[in-house]
Amino acid sequence: MLAFRDLGIDAPDRNRLGRYLPERSHSLATGGVVKLPHISVKPTLFTLLRRLPMPVISILIGLMAGLAVWITLDQVQSRAIERIFGRELSMRLDLRARESLIRFDQYMANYASTTRLLANHRRLAQYLEPLFWFPGEVVDPVIYAGFRPFWLPDVFGRNALLAPSHVLLVDSRGLVREIYQSGDQPLPAELTNDLGEWLGDLDEVRTVLARFDDSPYLVVSDRVEDASGYTMGSLVVLVPVDAGFLAASEGSFSADSSAVALIDADEQRILATNEPRQLIPGTLLSEWGDEYLVTSQSLPAYEGSNWNMLFATFIPQRSVAKMSSKVVDFERNQRVIAALVFITVFTLVIYLVSARLNKVLKRMTRFSQRALGIEQPGFKGGGNQLLLLEEWMQHFTSLVLRAREEMRRKHEHEMRETEALKAAIMEASLDSIVTLNRAGSVIDYNPTAENTLGFDRDQIIGTDFVRAFIAPSDRANFIGLLQESRRRGPLGDRPHARTELRAVRNNEQLFPIEISIVPIALDDEPVYTLYIHDITKRKEAEREIKGLARFASESPSPILRVNGAARIVYANASSQPLMTGWETEPGGPLPTRWCDQVRETLEGGETREYEDDLGSTIYSLLFVPIQDLGYVNIYARDITAVRRAEQESRQHQAELVHVCRLSTMGEVATGMAHELNQPLSAIVNYANGASRRLKSGQDEHAPLIDAMAHISGQAQRAGEIIKRLRALVGKQQPIRSVVDLNLLVREVCSFVEFETAKLEMQIEQQLTEEPIPVDVDLVQIEQVLLNLVRNALDALEEMAPGERALLVSTRRVGERALVRVQDNGPGIPAQRMDLLFDPFFTTKESGMGMGLPISLTILEDHNGTIRAESEPGAGALFEVELPVAADAAGSDDGQAAMAVALADARELNLLELPRAEGTHG
Numbered sequence: 001m002l003a004f005r006d007l008g009i010d011a012p013d014r015n016r017l018g019r020y021l022p023e024r025s026h027s028l029a030t031g032g033v034v035k036l037p038h039i040s041v042k043p044t045l046f047t048l049l050r051r052l053p054m055p056v057i058s059i060l061i062g063l064m065a066g067l068a069v070w071i072t073l074d075q076v077q078s079r080a081i082e083r084i085f086g087r088e089l090s091m092r093l094d095l096r097a098r099e100s101l102i103r104f105d106q107y108m109a110n111y112a113s114t115t116r117l118l119a120n121h122r123r124l125a126q127y128l129e130p131l132f133w134f135p136g137e138v139v140d141p142v143i144y145a146g147f148r149p150f151w152l153p154d155v156f157g158r159n160a161l162l163a164p165s166h167v168l169l170v171d172s173r174g175l176v177r178e179i180y181q182s183g184d185q186p187l188p189a190e191l192t193n194d195l196g197e198w199l200g201d202l203d204e205v206r207t208v209l210a211r212f213d214d215s216p217y218l219v220v221s222d223r224v225e226d227a228s229g230y231t232m233g234s235l236v237v238l239v240p241v242d243a244g245f246l247a248a249s250e251g252s253f254s255a256d257s258s259a260v261a262l263i264d265a266d267e268q269r270i271l272a273t274n275e276p277r278q279l280i281p282g283t284l285l286s287e288w289g290d291e292y293l294v295t296s297q298s299l300p301a302y303e304g305s306n307w308n309m310l311f312a313t314f315i316p317q318r319s320v321a322k323m324s325s326k327v328v329d330f331e332r333n334q335r336v337i338a339a340l341v342f343i344t345v346f347t348l349v350i351y352l353v354s355a356r357l358n359k360v361l362k363r364m365t366r367f368s369q370r371a372l373g374i375e376q377p378g379f380k381g382g383g384n385q386l387l388l389l390e391e392w393m394q395h396f397t398s399l400v401l402r403a404r405e406e407m408r409r410k411h412e413h414e415m416r417e418t419e420a421l422k423a424a425i426m427e428a429s430l431d432s433i434v435t436l437n438r439a440g441s442v443i444d445y446n447p448t449a450e451n452t453l454g455f456d457r458d459q460i461i462g463t464d465f466v467r468a469f470i471a472p473s474d475r476a477n478f479i480g481l482l483q484e485s486r487r488r489g490p491l492g493d494r495p496h497a498r499t500e501l502r503a504v505r506n507n508e509q510l511f512p513i514e515i516s517i518v519p520i521a522l523d524d525e526p527v528y529t530l531y532i533h534d535i536t537k538r539k540e541a542e543r544e545i546k547g548l549a550r551f552a553s554e555s556p557s558p559i560l561r562v563n564g565a566a567r568i569v570y571a572n573a574s575s576q577p578l579m580t581g582w583e584t585e586p587g588g589p590l591p592t593r594w595c596d597q598v599r600e601t602l603e604g605g606e607t608r609e610y611e612d613d614l615g616s617t618i619y620s621l622l623f624v625p626i627q628d629l630g631y632v633n634i635y636a637r638d639i640t641a642v643r644r645a646e647q648e649s650r651q652h653q654a655e656l657v658h659v660c661r662l663s664t665m666g667e668v669a670t671g672m673a674h675e676l677n678q679p680l681s682a683i684v685n686y687a688n689g690a691s692r693r694l695k696s697g698q699d700e701h702a703p704l705i706d707a708m709a710h711i712s713g714q715a716q717r718a719g720e721i722i723k724r725l726r727a728l729v730g731k732q733q734p735i736r737s738v739v740d741l742n743l744l745v746r747e748v749c750s751f752v753e754f755e756t757a758k759l760e761m762q763i764e765q766q767l768t769e770e771p772i773p774v775d776v777d778l779v780q781i782e783q784v785l786l787n788l789v790r791n792a793l794d795a796l797e798e799m800a801p802g803e804r805a806l807l808v809s810t811r812r813v814g815e816r817a818l819v820r821v822q823d824n825g826p827g828i829p830a831q832r833m834d835l836l837f838d839p840f841f842t843t844k845e846s847g848m849g850m851g852l853p854i855s856l857t858i859l860e861d862h863n864g865t866i867r868a869e870s871e872p873g874a875g876a877l878f879e880v881e882l883p884v885a886a887d888a889a890g891s892d893d894g895q896a897a898m899a900v901a902l903a904d905a906r907e908l909n910l911l912e913l914p915r916a917e918g919t920h921g
Contacts, residue, residue, distance in 0.1 A: 061350070066343030073335055081331050082324065089320060097295035097313040100250060100260050104311060105299075107161075107249035111220050111239060112207045114159050118152070118167075119205075119222040119235040127151035128226035133171045133233075141168075141176040152180055162248055168236040169224070170195060177233070188212035191219070191238065199234050209241065209262075209299065211307040216241040216262050216271050246274035258315050263296060265308040279314060291317055432532035436465055438525060440482070452534050454505040465530075471502040471510055478515070482528065485517040500535065511536045558619070558636035564602055566595040569631065578636050581614035594621075598632050601625045611639070618643050680718060686710045738885045739778060740771040741810055741817050748785045749808065755793050760801045763789070766809035772817045775885040776862055784855040784866075788821040788878045791851065795825030795876065812884065819880040828870035836868055 118124065127150055133139075148154070156163050165185050169178040174196040179187060190212045191198065198208055198219045205222045218239040224232050239245065246260055261273035263285060273279040279288065288294065292314040299309055426433055432449035434442055442463050450457055453469050470478050478501055485497040498516040505511065516531040558575035560568055571579060571586045582591050590598065594610075601608050601623040608623045622635040690707040693700075749763045756763055774781070789808065796804040805824045810817070828836070839853045852866075859866050863883050870876040 063343060063347060066339055066346055069342065070335065070339035073339070074332065077335065078328060078332065081328060086324075089324070093293060093295055093313070093315055096258065096315070097297060100258075100313045101297050101299075101311050103251065104246070104249045104260065107245075108207055108209075108218055110159060110161055111156075111164075111218060111237065112205045114155050114161060115220040115235065115237045116205050116222050118155050118237075119224050121151075121153060121155070122227075123153055124151040124224060124235070125227040128224065128232045129228065131226070131232070133175075133177060139175065139177065142178045144178070144180045146181075149178070149180055162239065162244055164237045164239045166236075166238040168238070169233065170199065170221075170236055171233040172231065173233075174199065185240070187238070188217070191217075195236070198236065209305050209309055211264075211271070211305070211309075214271070216309070218245070242272050243274055243276045246272060250274055258313060259292075261312045261314065263310040263312045265298075265310045270312075273314075275314075285312070288314065293317060293320060432530075432534070434465065434530045434532065436528045436530065438527070440464055440466055443527065449532065452532065453503065456506070469503050471504055474501040477501060481515070481517055485519050485528065486526070503532070512539050557638070558634075560634040560636070562590060562598055562632045562634060564599070564630050566590045566598045575636070577617065578614075578619060581612075581617065597623060601632050602627060602630070616640075683711050683715060683718075736775055736777050738773050738775050741774050741819065741882070742767040742772060744778070744782055744785060745808055745810060745819065748782055748789055751786060752789055752793060755790070759793060759796060759804055761796070761804040761806065764805070764807045766807065768810050768812060770812075772810060772812050773885040774817055774882050776882065777858075780858045781862070781882075784858055784880060785819065785821075787851045787855050788880070791878075792821055792823040792825065792876070796823055798826055799824070815884050815886070817882045817884050819882075820877060821880075822875065822877045824875040827872040827874055828868070828876050829872060833868065833870065837866075 144152075151169075152167055163182050165182055166187050167180040168176050168187075171177055176192060176195065181187065191210070198210065199206070199221050203223070205220065208219045210217050210219050218237075218241055220237040220239070221234050224235045226232055241262060246262070250260055259273055259275035259279055261279055262271045263269065264271055268285040270279055270281050270283055270285065272281060279292075285294065285296075293316075294312055294314055296310045296312040299311055426446035429446055429448055432452045433446045434449050435444035437443050442460050442465050445460060450460075455463070455468070466475050466478060477499065481497045481499055498514070500512060500514050502510050503513045512535050514533045514535050518529045518531065520527050520529060555572055556574055558578045559570075559572045560575050560578075561570040563569050567589050568579070568584065568586050579585055584590065589595070597608065597610065602625050605625050605627050607625070610621045610623070612619045612621055617638060618640045620637045620639045622637075624633040624635065626633060686707045690704050690711075693704060745765065745767060749765060752763070789806070792806050796806060803824070807820070807822045809820045809822075811820075812818070837852050837856045856866055859880065859882070865881045867879045867881070868876065869879075
């Protein structure tokens with residue numbers, strides 16, 4: 001009989017065994033004994049094994065087990081080692097590819113930093129200080145071929161970088177001013193054709209990989225300033241990305257025969273490589289798949305390029321295969337040696353142990369036979385006592401094992417549930433969770449911590465968390481927080497220790513975190529769980545909110561917020577002068593004249609703009625409705641200086657026009673003298689005739705009265721001529737009125753009758769039958785038209801009499817009025833067309849060159865335009881365009897009003913007839 005308590009089975013386990021032995025449940029639960037049934041053994045192989053001594057069986061088993069283990073491991077481990085080596089090799093290849101890309105990227109970054117150093121170099125600033133690049137000039141760039149200019153120090157050589165092929169100085173308009181060319185390679189035309197595409201934002205260095213003429217280039221640009229800090233343009237550095245560039249970027253890291261290359265992602269074609277003898281540029285990537293392991297990576301950091309690029313790393317297949325074969329052969333040899341040693345040691349140990357165990361089992365067999373009271377047929381003192389005992393206890397042991405297996409599965413299930421729950425919490429946590437031991441070393445972490453802190457998972461375990469991930473200035477604070485969490489204890493009622501610190505990523509980047517420490521006691525060894533939350537975005541949001549909150553108060557312009565009742569609910573400090581002018585204050589109402597505008601703005605929901613003249617200050621007011629909140633934001637801007645400048649500009653323009661009129665007075669004096677000579681001669685003749693009649697004593701009064709009437713008429717005619725001369729030189733304020741454009745053209749043509757008579761020609765007028773009303777200043781528009789007509793007459797002086805022709809026509813197109821002045825003179829050369837409206841440009845020695853510039857200014861003030869066309873040898877055409885006055889357009893009353901306005905202007909001497917300066921300009 002064998003007691004369960006003798007086998008080390010306690011009461012709970014005996015209860016579980018009762019489920020498998022229901023007929024023995026009472027005995028098992030009370031710790032009793034059970035008598036096992038007789039087990040019969042059929043003649044099998046075990047019968048033969050039972051007759052062999054146990055040491056012999058142990059030796060045979062050791063040999064077979066060792067041989068089986070070796071055969072199995074040789075098959076399984078060879079494949080496993082190949083897979084492990086393959087994964088490790090893949091990881092190393094990916095690491096090598098990333099390292100190559102990082103070196104390439106760092107090499108280009110060195111060019112960017114060197115370009116910024118060159119752009120801010122004092123020699124370049126000193127060189128730019130006396131220069132001034134005029135916006136309108138056409139220049140050919142200065143080319144330095146084969147020698148280095150003064151402004152270009154050898155910064156690339158000092159920084160161990162390849163010298164660029166070209167260095168360009170570009171002005172603010174994107175025009176190349178100076179070019180340094182280090183070799184014979186010309187500057188790519190694609191770069192100069194659209195240089196603005198490669199300049200980018202002038203506030204920072206721009207680095208772009210570009211492709212010109214099927215060759216890759218590195219284009220680096222940065223802003224340049226002179227010594228006074230004035231932005232002159234950009235500095236552009238062009239570096240060919242060829243074999244030398246790639247070799248220099250990799251340095252001495254290609255000892256394993258690996259190579260790198262730039263790939264066209266669309267064509268899958270090699271553009272450049274550091275090993276052009278091995279990898280031929282221009283070949284397809286698929287041609288090298290049998291010889292190399294290729295790892296390609298994109299370059300997202302260099303956006304803005306004109307081609308899709310990849311960075312590829314090539315590892316020779318033969319070196320990989322050779323290394324793999326060596327590893328497998330080495331492992332196989334090691335397994336052979338290990339198997340031999342295992343067989344020898346296992347056999348020897350088993351033999352010695354089995355010899356000793358055989359004696360023990362013999363005693364256990366006899367003891368079991370007496371304890372269980374079972375008569376075992378064929379029991380002898382010799383043979384394999386272990387098998388005999390196994391047969392006796394097989395059934396009993398199976399019951400014990402089943403009970404223990406059930407308990408083990410349940411315990412493992414509970415452990416798996418606990419571990420799965422913990423893993424799910426750790427994996428799904430949005431915060432970083434790191435566990436430290438008592439010494440402050442990392443013993444566990446979750447994936448969020450790995451991503452947030454950016455550490456290497458292969459080296460994190462055992463790392464001192466404070467030194468690795470806490471900013472030096474906050475380490476003392478963290479240690480104090482750790483000590484505070486110890487005093488609180490894991491079961492304290494007080495909240496866990498929490499504070500805000502700055503952490504350090506593996507790239508030495510500082511970022512703010514909120515950290516909470518929870519102490520946990522495990523086997524009397526305290527550990528600490530850190531809950532870390534990255535608050536970078538929160539801090540940025542707080543700074544942005546604070547900045548936005550201060551935006552209105554920091555604005556130098558007045559900003560007010562007004563509710564629907566037109567009361568000021570907010571006003572920044574700059575609004576004080578405006579509120580003083582309005583005689584109000586924050587919380588008070590707006591002036592009455594603005595209440596309706598506030599209400600209309602809220603109801604209409606559209607932004608409105610007004611002006612408010614407070615006497616010494618003029619404000620531009622922008623009313624912006626916020627309908628969903630029921631208030632209006634008022635943005636004010638002081639435009640006093642702008643309005644004064646506009647007024648001064650108009651005064652200067654009027655003075656300039658007056659100067660031009662005075663300058664033309666001498667030219668029209670001859671015509672005026674001719675016109676005055678006729679009425680004065682008539683007055684003299686009539687006066688002599690009347691005198692003769694009086695001396696002769698004739699008493700007829702009718703002839704004398706008729707002569708006096710003629711004298712009076714001719715005197716009035718001379719007076720009109722003198723008034724026109726006074727109007728020419730008089731300085732008047734501009735007055736606008738609605739007039740018929742056709743009447744203005746007829747008046748202008750009548751002014752030049754003396755000149756046309758001298759040229760033996762007539763001006764052909766093609767005017768519309770209907771009036772064309774325009775709201776203009778009569779004097780200024782007649783000045784523009786007279787300027788164009790006189791320019792045409794000056795040009796026709798070069799033509800032979802009888803061949804001269806001048807056409808003045810008017811027409812209306814929609815809401816625009818057009819006047820065309822066309823002559824058949826010699827025309828205007830093409831190179832002078834762009835200079836017609838430039839001030840002081842003239843082709844006559846006595847001209848001022850201000851006629852057409854003043855005409856352009858007058859038309860722009862009237863919302864009009866002027867256009868010029870010319871074909872050398874075929875004449876010139878000038879077309880003036882003005883807006884039609886809608887109020888008086890097309891009506892008889894409007895036509896009468898225009899005639900009256902024109903007559904009133906004549907009476908007030910407002911018609912100014914200036915002389916144009918120079919032929920067509």
